Amino acid sequence: MRIDVVTIFPEYLEPLNVSLVGKARARGQLDVHLHDLREWTTDIHRTVDDTPYGGGPGMVMKPEPWGAALDSVLAAGPEGEVPTLVVPTPSGVPFTQELAQELAGRPWLAFAPARYEGIDRRVIEEATTRMPVVEASIGDYVLAGGEVAVLVMVEAIARLLPGVLGNAESHRDDSFAPGAMADLLEGPVYTKPAEWRGRDVPEILLSGHHGKIAQWRREQAFARTLANRPDLVARWNRDAFTKKEREA
Numbered sequence: 001m002r003i004d005v006v007t008i009f010p011e012y013l014e015p016l017n018v019s020l021v022g023k024a025r026a027r028g029q030l031d032v033h034l035h036d037l038r039e040w041t042t043d044i045h046r047t048v049d050d051t052p053y054g055g056g057p058g059m060v061m062k063p064e065p066w067g068a069a070l071d072s073v074l075a076a077g078p079e080g081e082v083p084t085l086v087v088p089t090p091s092g093v094p095f096t097q098e099l100a101q102e103l104a105g106r107p108w109l110a111f112a113p114a115r116y117e118g119i120d121r122r123v124i125e126e127a128t129t130r131m132p133v134v135e136a137s138i139g140d141y142v143l144a145g146g147e148v149a150v151l152v153m154v155e156a157i158a159r160l161l162p163g164v165l166g167n168a169e170s171h172r173d174d175s176f177a178p179g180a181m182a183d184l185l186e187g188p189v190y191t192k193p194a195e196w197r198g199r200d201v202p203e204i205l206l207s208g209h210h211g212k213i214a215q216w217r218r219e220q221a222f223a224r225t226l227a228n229r230p231d232l233v234a235r236w237n238r239d240a241f242t243k244k245e246r247e248a
């Protein structure tokens, strides 16, 4: 997978050099290109923003640098291919495990994290005429810029790429993973020692009875989901529960 990120703070994306994503890059599973938006400014002050038409607080990111930057990204990418442009924004669709899974299946992603009050709308509109565009939100809150959201999205997507996680099974039981864990939160996990500060590991996990352990884990997942995400419960019904049982 190729990933391009256009940003006024390339240094904000340094974490893409370490840990899981860094290792995937080193193994050639990810090809990440960072671009400083100011490279496409034309004035001595390298201006990327201006006051909003219609008035109002804050500044808006100018269309010219973004347009030129996206032109360059497209030109530098694989011949005859276009990226999916991912725009992190609180006004986007929810960035879910399902969306991460879908984006992990695409060969080329370009991220456009905004600052200030956002990017001039014409940039997004023009982009949709030449590539798929996904405006997505990592949560119902506002950040100072989209770079943090890019880090979140890239990690969530990268870990789903084949071979990136050591154990291919690791994300099968993730919260929200497709199949039996859809709309479910992961239950509690334990490791050695069997007793720690007077707290024992649940006996069932030491039983070696895989069927009962799986059943206990499903029950724990349902209990945690009921407690922490009643909104997900609304998506269940008895058939779905049964279906989950069959799939698990």
Ligand SMILES: NC(=S)c1ccno1
Pocket: 088, 089, 090, 136, 137, 138, 139, 140, 141, 142, 143, 144, 145, 146, 149
């Ligand atoms: N919630 C998201 S994705 C965001 C981007 C910028 N500020 O908030």
